[in-house]
Amino acid sequence: EAQVTQNPRYLITVTGKKLTVTCSQNMNHEYMSWYRQDPGLGLRQIYYSMNVEVTDKGDVPEGYKVSRKEKRNFPLILESPSPNQTSLYFCASRAYALTSEVYEQYFGPGTRLTVT
Amino acid sequence: DQQVKQNSPSLSVQEGRISILNCDYTNSMFDYFLWYKKYPAEGPTFLISISSIKDKNEDGRFTVFLNKSAKHLSLHIVPSQPGDSAVYFCAASQGSGTYKYIFGTGTRLKVLA
Numbered sequence: 001e002a003q004v005t006q007n008p009r010y011l012i013t014v015t016g017k018k019l020t021v022t023c024s025q026n027m028n029h030e031y032m033s034w035y036r037q038d039p040g041l042g043l044r045q046i047y048y049s050m051n052v053e054v055t056d057k058g059d060v061p062e063g064y065k066v067s068r069k070e071k072r073n074f075p076l077i078l079e080s081p082s083p084n085q086t087s088l089y090f091c092a093s094r095a096y097a098l099t100s101e102v103y104e105q106y107f108g109p110g111t112r113l114t115v116t
Numbered sequence: 117d118q119q120v121k122q123n124s125p126s127l128s129v130q131e132g133r134i135s136i137l138n139c140d141y142t143n144s145m146f147d148y149f150l151w152y153k154k155y156p157a158e159g160p161t162f163l164i165s166i167s168s169i170k171d172k173n174e175d176g177r178f179t180v181f182l183n184k185s186a187k188h189l190s191l192h193i194v195p196s197q198p199g200d201s202a203v204y205f206c207a208a209s210q211g212s213g214t215y216k217y218i219f220g221t222g223t224r225l226k227v228l229a
Binding site: 004031033035040041042043044045048050056058059090092100102103104105106107108109110 | 120122150152157158159160161162164165175205207212213215216217218219220221222
């Protein structure tokens with residue numbers, strides 16, 4: 001089954017304790033991206049990757065790092081999490097859909113992170 | 117500065133009637149717009165898109181209208197079904213193949229049986 005998976009789905013941690021949220025896709029997509037969803041702010045793009053070893057900042061990259069060492073994986077790293085990073089995080093990959101003639105993003109199920 | 121705005125946080129509609137979800141944008145460079153639907157505990161799923169060269173795109177019960185002069189787009193769902201109850205996000209980008217997307221804040225649609 002074609003899918004984007006994220007782990008963990010839920011995480012409660014403390015300020016300053018480094019963490020990694022993993023993202024993996026099995027569709028051989030070149031493009032992957034991370035978003036956070038916050039009440040009243042919608043989805044905001046954190047980082048994206050056009051291909052292996054190619055990443056760039058989205059709108060809210062502060063406090064986050066990413067890496068893309070292999071095509072299928074795109075982990076999100078919080079080196080020193082703070083309470084303002086408490087949020088719902090989504091990973092996505094993208095491919096061109098011939099039927100709709102658009103680039104469609106496929107989202108993972110989300111990771112709810114709480115930083116105390 | 118919210119470049120893509122969905123001013124209605126929620127909307128309730130009777131089953132079988134039309135649902136109209138609205139989205140406004142401020143950046144005139146945006147030329148590609150998408151709608152996503154999101155159920156609780158799931159990631160968003162792509163619904164429909166429209167490029168700025170069109171003013172309407174239809175896919176089954178879903179139609180998106182674009183008014184470039186007003187920087188406004190709307191998603192029409194006809195007829196609405198209880199399974200359409202979800203949060204709907206509009207998103208905008210510069211170019212269909214762009215790497216950056218700006219999402220709106222979402223509208224929660226509830227279709228009443």
